[in-house]
Amino acid sequence: MHGTKILEEADRLMTVCNSCRYCEGLCAVFPAMEMRRAFSDGDLNYLANLCHACGACYTDCQFSPPHEYNVNVPQTLAIARAESYAAYAWPRAFSGVFARNGFAIALIAALSVAAFIFGFAAFNDHAVLYGVHTGPGAFYALMPHNAMAALFGAAFLYAILALVMGVRAFWRDIGEPVGNKADAGSLFQAMRDAGELRYLDGGGVGCFNEDDKPTDRRKIFHHLTFYGFAFCFAATSVATLYHYLLAREAPYAWWDLPVVLGTLGGLGLLIGPIGLLSEKFKRDPVLADAKRMGMDVAFIAMLFLTALTGIALLLLRDTSAMGPLLALHLGVVFALFITMPYGKFVHGIYRYVALVRYARERRMMLHGAAE
Amino acid sequence: MVDLGQKFDVLVIGGGNAALCAAISARRSGASVLVLEGAPKFYRGGNTRHTRNMRCAHDAATDILTGPYTEQEFWDDLLRLTGGQTDEELAKHMIRESKDILGWVVEQGVRWQPSLGGTLSLGRTNSFFLGGGRAMLNALYLTAEQIGVEIAYDAEVTDLKIQDGMFLSATLKRPIGGATEIRASALVAAAGGFEANIEWLKQYWGDAADNFLIRGTPYNRGSILKLLLDKGVQEVGDPTQCHAVAIDARAPKFDGGIITRHDSVVFGIVVNKHAERFYDEGEDIWPKRYAIWGRLVAAQPDQIAYIIFDSSVLTSFMPTLFPPIAAGSIAELAGKFELDAAALEKTVADFNAAVRPGTFDHTILDDCRTEGLTPPKTHWARRIETPPYYAYPVRPGITFTYLGTRVNREARMLMKDGKPSANMFAAGEIMAGNVLGKGYAAGIGMTIGSVFGRIAGREAAQNARN
Numbered sequence: 001m002h003g004t005k006i007l008e009e010a011d012r013l014m015t016v017c018n019s020c021r022y023c024e025g026l027c028a029v030f031p032a033m034e035m036r037r038a039f040s041d042g043d044l045n046y047l048a049n050l051c052h053a054c055g056a057c058y059t060d061c062q063f064s065p066p067h068e069y070n071v072n073v074p075q076t077l078a079i080a081r082a083e084s085y086a087a088y089a090w091p092r093a094f095s096g097v098f099a100r101n102g103f104a105i106a107l108i109a110a111l112s113v114a115a116f117i118f119g120f121a122a123f124n125d126h127a128v129l130y131g132v133h134t135g136p137g138a139f140y141a142l143m144p145h146n147a148m149a150a151l152f153g154a155a156f157l158y159a160i161l162a163l164v165m166g167v168r169a170f171w172r173d174i175g176e177p178v179g180n181k182a183d184a185g186s187l188f189q190a191m192r193d194a195g196e197l198r199y200l201d202g203g204g205v206g207c208f209n210e211d212d213k214p215t216d217r218r219k220i221f222h223h224l225t226f227y228g229f230a231f232c233f234a235a236t237s238v239a240t241l242y243h244y245l246l247a248r249e250a251p252y253a254w255w256d257l258p259v260v261l262g263t264l265g266g267l268g269l270l271i272g273p274i275g276l277l278s279e280k281f282k283r284d285p286v287l288a289d290a291k292r293m294g295m296d297v298a299f300i301a302m303l304f305l306t307a308l309t310g311i312a313l314l315l316l317r318d319t320s321a322m323g324p325l326l327a328l329h330l331g332v333v334f335a336l337f338i339t340m341p342y343g344k345f346v347h348g349i350y351r352y353v354a355l356v357r358y359a360r361e362r363r364m365m366l367h368g369a370a371e
Numbered sequence: 372m373v374d375l376g377q378k379f380d381v382l383v384i385g386g387g388n389a390a391l392c393a394a395i396s397a398r399r400s401g402a403s404v405l406v407l408e409g410a411p412k413f414y415r416g417g418n419t420r421h422t423r424n425m426r427c428a429h430d431a432a433t434d435i436l437t438g439p440y441t442e443q444e445f446w447d448d449l450l451r452l453t454g455g456q457t458d459e460e461l462a463k464h465m466i467r468e469s470k471d472i473l474g475w476v477v478e479q480g481v482r483w484q485p486s487l488g489g490t491l492s493l494g495r496t497n498s499f500f501l502g503g504g505r506a507m508l509n510a511l512y513l514t515a516e517q518i519g520v521e522i523a524y525d526a527e528v529t530d531l532k533i534q535d536g537m538f539l540s541a542t543l544k545r546p547i548g549g550a551t552e553i554r555a556s557a558l559v560a561a562a563g564g565f566e567a568n569i570e571w572l573k574q575y576w577g578d579a580a581d582n583f584l585i586r587g588t589p590y591n592r593g594s595i596l597k598l599l600l601d602k603g604v605q606e607v608g609d610p611t612q613c614h615a616v617a618i619d620a621r622a623p624k625f626d627g628g629i630i631t632r633h634d635s636v637v638f639g640i641v642v643n644k645h646a647e648r649f650y651d652e653g654e655d656i657w658p659k660r661y662a663i664w665g666r667l668v669a670a671q672p673d674q675i676a677y678i679i680f681d682s683s684v685l686t687s688f689m690p691t692l693f694p695p696i697a698a699g700s701i702a703e704l705a706g707k708f709e710l711d712a713a714a715l716e717k718t719v720a721d722f723n724a725a726v727r728p729g730t731f732d733h734t735i736l737d738d739c740r741t742e743g744l745t746p747p748k749t750h751w752a753r754r755i756e757t758p759p760y761y762a763y764p765v766r767p768g769i770t771f772t773y774l775g776t777r778v779n780r781e782a783r784m785l786m787k788d789g790k791p792s793a794n795m796f797a798a799g800e801i802m803a804g805n806v807l808g809k810g811y812a813a814g815i816g817m818t819i820g821s822v823f824g825r826i827a828g829r830e831a832a833q834n835a836r837n
Contacts, residue, residue, distance in 0.1 A: 019630040019692045022423055022503025025484035034488045037690050060506035062420040062628055066413060069630075203501050204482060212509060 026203035042173035056202035090165030102294020113331030162341035190355035221275030228268020235262035269307030299344030375550035380835035382555030389799025390561035392824030400832035422504035426814035456808020480510035556835035564772035565593020582674035608804025615665025618768030639680030646714035653750035662811035695761035782827035
């Protein structure tokens with residue numbers, strides 16, 4: 001017996017799939033399934049997070065609906081996956097944020113933006129807020145650097161703490177049968193698998209989205225989004241180092257590393273989310289977890305807004321719009337940070353952890369076979 | 372959809388592997404091609420939906436095949452499993468062509484993978500479809516659409532106009548795009564056997580056919596085969612011969628597919644409704660004997676049997692869709708299936724007493740056997756003595772029938788008078804009986820489909836041009 005209805009269904013499907021195994025070459029889920037004969041809640045949450053929702057096993061399945069076996073692995077695992085985010089959320093009291101995630105994220109983002117705008121207005125007089133500031137330290141005319149660093153540092157650290165606690169619960173839950181250790185090789189293998197989205201390709205031909213024709217679009221848009229995000233994060237990190245190590249203050253010239261990284265990342269974060277969103281709206285409802293549309297859209301929208309406000313700030317930073325735009329951008333980024341552990345962002349973390357587990361299992365299995 | 376009122380070069384009736392290989396091959400030979408699939412789109416492809424591999428000859432290991440499987444070895448296997456009931460010329464032609472098919476289907480978008488978990492014994496001889504048979508079908512359909520093959524679903528054909536061995540037109544049950552009469556210069560019949568037609572099966576099997584389970588879709592009714600045979604095409608094969616395996620008795624009547632099968636026969640004993648054993652469960656390595664158990668069970672009273680084993684082997688074979696029925700004692704187990712408890716206890720006791728000591732190894736013909744028991748269990752015999760005890764109820768699961776249309780090397784149908792048809796070709800299960808008089812070996816149905824499909828399409832296109 002399982003804790004939830006969706007895990008009951010996932011168990012039923014894995015029993016069907018484990019006696020068929022035709023899909024074992026498509027991704028990591030089915031080989032991982034074959035290493036088990038029975039499935040605990042943790043096992044199913046592990047498989048759910050290992051699934052990249054490429055849809056191939058649905059299109060290739062002779063038992064998918066309308067067949068009476070009603071095998072729909074992508075949708076079932078998508079629901080189980082979303083429920084697992086709530087189940088492992090830390091602190092538990094906040095897991096409810098996942099229930100109406102789109103609304104919650106939108107509300108938090110709006111409040112955050114409003115707080116920054118009011119804060120800027122309260123602490124600065126009109127001349128400063130709508131003034132034109134240029135050259136090093138221009139941003140800090142509106143908000144002292146230390147205040148900015150303390151606020152965002154705290155938000156970031158909190159997000160990391162909450163994510164670590166969630167991942168810890170997940171990792172412990174999926175510990176069987178190879179235990180709770182991880183090794184460098186598995187961590188590295190999982191990094192490669194995640195970095196190239198190895199399992200978002202339908203076993204080689206591409207994913208399935210709106211019909212039975214494979215396409216690489218989702219993978220490409222996801223790469224743009226993820227690497228866009230990574231570049232933006234790198235831009236912020238480089239800027240932080242500039243500030244503290246080289247005593248060089250933002251804003252930087254357009255050719256300087258933080259701006260180049262931020263601009264490239266920003267472009268990825270503009271195009272990628274639009275693409276992902278349009279793929280999401282086109283997606284065959286039979287593959288999707290309709291209830292989590294809000295969560296997915298909220299995360300994509302937050303990434304898009306981060307990029308959009310950031311790029312706008314870059315383009316208009318020499319004008320009087322800089323003050324309000326800075327407030328807007330900081331508001332969005334702050335909301336992105338504090339909601340990270342309670343939104344779709346966690347999918348990347350849990351999936352990475354599932355990939356580590358999978359790499360580890362493969363390693364142990366090959367090792368076992370060699371003995 | 373194009374105008375179906377036009378005359379096509381090649382009409383393909385059927386929608387599985389053989390039909391699609393024929394359609395693609397005809398189209399690539401320059402013909403205009405229409406495929407009429409009787410089933411709705413989801414159920415397209417007949418038995419191909421449920422397949423997973425193909426047996427092709429090859430002279431060396433590849434990245435998906437662990438070693439060579441020569442033409443000679445393939446032929447030896449075919450000769451043995453059919454007991455010589457095969458057309459040697461045609462079979463050898465097929466085996467030779469199968470070598471080329473491995474690469475040809477890849478060119479049509481099909482992808483291979485090494486043998487699936489739980490099927491390692493086929494890793495040398497059989498190539499597995501990445502994603503299974505439906506993935507293979509999807510790839511063929513995609514290719515066919517891309518190169519301009521026209522495809523109609525729910526396109527049931529109710530009549531064929533044939534004059535002096537020459538196909539003229541096919542009649543649709545329901546008009547498609549206003550057309551009910553489809554004309555073509557050549558016909559490829561690739562519409563399978565009649566395994567889902569219980570009434571037809573009853574003509575040969577009597578009421579026993581009511582207890583058969585059909586592993587594929589209910590659309591494999593053999594209506595095209597019947598029309599062809601009624602209109603002068605020469606028949607081939609014994610109508611009672613088919614590919615049948617023992618599948619779980621709890622499986623649905625139709626389309627239960629691969630997951631209802633049982634691999635556990637070699638790990639226990641098999642008894643009938645009188646709780647008596649009836650065949651050597653350890654005769655040969657399992658995949659080689661997999662295909663005889665359908666007929667064995669079909670020959671038992673009420674077409675039912677029970678695989679009995681104990682907890683010591685519960686995890687020795689692949690997990691099953693339907694869990695085994697468990698009981699604390701043999702008598703209790705008998706009670707769960709309304710078997711005579713005393714009779715089952717005696718059968719198990721007699722078996723246990725006859726088991727000789729040996730070293731168990733299910734991957735070879737080991738030395739664990741019975742002595743002084745009829746029928747014997749010649750390998751892998753170990754006592755059934757560790758409770759809980761388990762059983763799977765099994766029935767005959769019919770995959771496809773062998774009665775078919777006779778063809779020559781060009782896949783061209785022969786008429787009753789022995790003359791080749793002017794423009795009719797056949798491929799796949801509808802003509803499998805030419806090669807398979809009886810018996811079965813994993814993946815051979817797909818070989819017949821792809822090889823003769825490709826030939827039929829090419830020849831039909833050629834025929835249409837002349």
